[in-house]
Amino acid sequence: xxxxxxxxxxxxxxxxxxxxxxxxxxxxxxxxxxxxxxxxxxxxxxxxxxxxxxxxxxxxxxxxxxxxxxxxxxxxxxxxxxxxxxxxxxxxxxxxxxxxxxxxxxxxxxxxxxxxxxxxxxxxxxxxxxxxxxxxxxxxxxxxxxxxxxxxxxxxxxxxxxxxxxxxxxxxxxxxxxxxxxxxxxxxxxxxxxxxxxxxxxxxxxxxxxxxxxxxxxxxxxxxxxxxxxxxxxxxxxxxxxxxxxxxxxxxxxxxxxxxxxxxxxxxxxxxxxxxxxxxxxxxxxxxxxxxxxxxxxxxxxxxxxxxxxxxxxxxxxxxxxxxxxxxxxxxxxxxxxxxxxxxxxxxxxxxxxxxxxxxxxxxxxxxxxxxxxxxxxxxxxxxxxxxxxxxxxxxxxxxxxxxxxxxxxxxxxxxxxxxxxxxxxxxxxxxxxxxxxxxxxxxxxxxxxxxxxxxxxxxxxxxxxxxxxxxxxxxxxxxxxxxxxxxxxxxxxxxxxxxxxxxxxxxxxxxxxxxxxxxxxxxxxxxxxxxxxxxxxxxxxxxxxxxxxxxxxxx
Ligand SMILES: *Cc1c(COP(=O)(O)O)cnc(C)c1O
Numbered sequence: 001x002x003x004x005x006x007x008x009x010x011x012x013x014x015x016x017x018x019x020x021x022x023x024x025x026x027x028x029x030x031x032x033x034x035x036x037x038x039x040x041x042x043x044x045x046x047x048x049x050x051x052x053x054x055x056x057x058x059x060x061x062x063x064x065x066x067x068x069x070x071x072x073x074x075x076x077x078x079x080x081x082x083x084x085x086x087x088x089x090x091x092x093x094x095x096x097x098x099x100x101x102x103x104x105x106x107x108x109x110x111x112x113x114x115x116x117x118x119x120x121x122x123x124x125x126x127x128x129x130x131x132x133x134x135x136x137x138x139x140x141x142x143x144x145x146x147x148x149x150x151x152x153x154x155x156x157x158x159x160x161x162x163x164x165x166x167x168x169x170x171x172x173x174x175x176x177x178x179x180x181x182x183x184x185x186x187x188x189x190x191x192x193x194x195x196x197x198x199x200x201x202x203x204x205x206x207x208x209x210x211x212x213x214x215x216x217x218x219x220x221x222x223x224x225x226x227x228x229x230x231x232x233x234x235x236x237x238x239x240x241x242x243x244x245x246x247x248x249x250x251x252x253x254x255x256x257x258x259x260x261x262x263x264x265x266x267x268x269x270x271x272x273x274x275x276x277x278x279x280x281x282x283x284x285x286x287x288x289x290x291x292x293x294x295x296x297x298x299x300x301x302x303x304x305x306x307x308x309x310x311x312x313x314x315x316x317x318x319x320x321x322x323x324x325x326x327x328x329x330x331x332x333x334x335x336x337x338x339x340x341x342x343x344x345x346x347x348x349x350x351x352x353x354x355x356x357x358x359x360x361x362x363x364x365x366x367x368x369x370x371x372x373x374x375x376x377x378x379x380x381x382x383x384x385x386x387x388x389x390x391x392x393x394x395x396x397x398x399x400x401x402x403x404x405x406x407x408x409x410x411x412x413x414x415x416x417x418x419x420x421x422x423x424x425x426x427x428x429x430x431x432x433x434x435x436x437x438x439x440x441x442x443x444x445x446x447x448x449x450x451x452x453x454x455x456x457x458x459x460x461x462x463x464x465x466x467x468x469x470x471x472x473x474x475x476x477x478x479x480x481x482x483x484x485x486x487x488x489x490x491x492x493x494x495x496x497x498x499x500x501x502x503x504x505x506x507x508x509x510x511x512x513x514x515x516x517x518x519x520x521x522x523x524x525x526x527x528x529x530x531x532x533x534x535x536x537x538x539x540x541x542x543x544x545x546x547x548x549x550x551x552x553x554x555x556x
Pocket of ligand 1: 163200251253254288336
């Protein structure tokens with residue numbers, strides 16, 4: 001009888017005893033991936049090299065062809081398959097300008113690797129002591145940075161900026177309606193955010209059972225920040241009808257335009273309105289997922305300017321920072337490290353000013369298990385929506401150490417400087433591209449074209465345009481979206497169909513479309529700006545030509 005050869009599955013695991021052979025094998029596999037990716041890199045394009053035929057049948061074909069192999073495939077071949085996935089993948093070269101989609105830094109990746117080597121479960125410190133230790137450290141580090149009392153604050157790593165908005169809402173519900181945990185949410189709880197806020201709150205009111213009808217959208221000003229007078233009016237309206245405002249999301253750095261809500265005014269106003277009606281002040285969550293990283297300038301000496309930033313860069317950072325410095329007034333907030341923290345997905349940090357708030361949504365109210373406020377073995381994150389949790393805090397920790405405050409300052413200042421260079425080059429080279437977030441310095445530029453050339457932006461913002469005119473202007477911009485989209489393997493720009501909700505002449509509201517330049521690659525430098533703007537210029541001309549052709553044909 002032939003001897004049956006059983007697969008040696010142990011060789012698929014890191015060694016038990018630290019032997020060199022196993023380590024070297026693993027290093028070879030890593031090396032194969034790193035070398036393979038390097039072989040695909042092309043700094044003159046956005047996408048990695050390689051073939052992908054992503055036609056209409058693409059996913060269908062995958063479904064038909066995919067099956068688990070019956071026999072073990074050698075790792076070298078598995079690696080080839082993995083590398084094939086990366087073919088033609090967008091990559092963060094200097095031409096990657098589309099959105100908040102950053103590169104993962106080396107310290108971020110190495111931090112993940114360290115976490116994976118022990119694969120602890122961050123649910124409980126006994127199962128994942130490394131993750132718990134790193135989590136307590138990074139919560140303390142970030143708390144001190146923004147001015148929370150680290151001995152009182154708390155938090156945890158979670159599923160994105162959206163998860164943080166959701167967690168804040170859970171706390172808000174538990175604060176205002178503790179019985180809701182047993183009986184379900186009452187039908188008079190209301191949440192507020194601005195028109196420019198991320199849709200995270202919309203999802204959260206839906207998922208918590210509050211209902212999206214009870215999400216009140218507050219008007220924004222032309223700089224995309226919340227109109228606090230409107231917040232006051234809307235809170236009063238809600239209360240007059242028997243509602244209770246429980247949650248306000250203040251966006252400190254909108255994802256499209258980098259608008260920054262005024263936390264100081266929001267807190268004061270919300271407090272005043274609530275007090276007037278004998279209510280608790282609503283829980284305020286600063287959605288600082290993206291913009292919060294400008295807190296790295298909290299202690300920067302803007303006068304001595306030790307990192308020698310150019311005057312206009314310094315002024316821009318100061319302008320952002322002056323609107324960001326009250327982050328500590330928020331009851332909770334978020335740092336999406338996979339955004340400007342330079343770590344891989346998913347490394348979001350949810351912070352609460354009062355760690356005791358976490359007990360409100362804990363499984364076991366008789367314990368006091370919140371971060372950093374208890375002994376080893378009691379660190380059980382029963383208050384998170386997740387059960388098992390990855391130790392993404394280790395990657396965050398790694399990045400915070402490797403970059404340091406100055407490293408982050410340097411990188412953010414570079415993004416700001418490149419963004420300023422884009423704005424200047426646009427104004428000089430493509431004057432018909434009207435910058436529509438000029439009030440917000442930062443790392444994003446939004447611009448808009450008008451069929452007649454010139455600018456109608458002021459009129460659009462002030463409500464002097466009809467809906468049909470704005471629609472027509474939007475469609476005109478959409479032509480550019482499409483042209484740039486077709487060439488996005490060369491230079492990858494972004495766009496948005498939701499920049500500013502503006503009033504129309506008829507009294508309705510409608511959103512503006514804009515093309516987006518998002519400075520996010522560490523490889524985009526000021527010296528690359530002229531070439532990129534010249535490239536853009538040819539396509540902007542094409543939009544006007546196409547439009548003129550279409551108008552002649554339709555006899556407009
Ligand atoms: C990105 C972003 C979110 C969502 O974060 P995820 O990590 O994608 O869940 C929420 N709010 C703001 C302001 C953001 O920029």
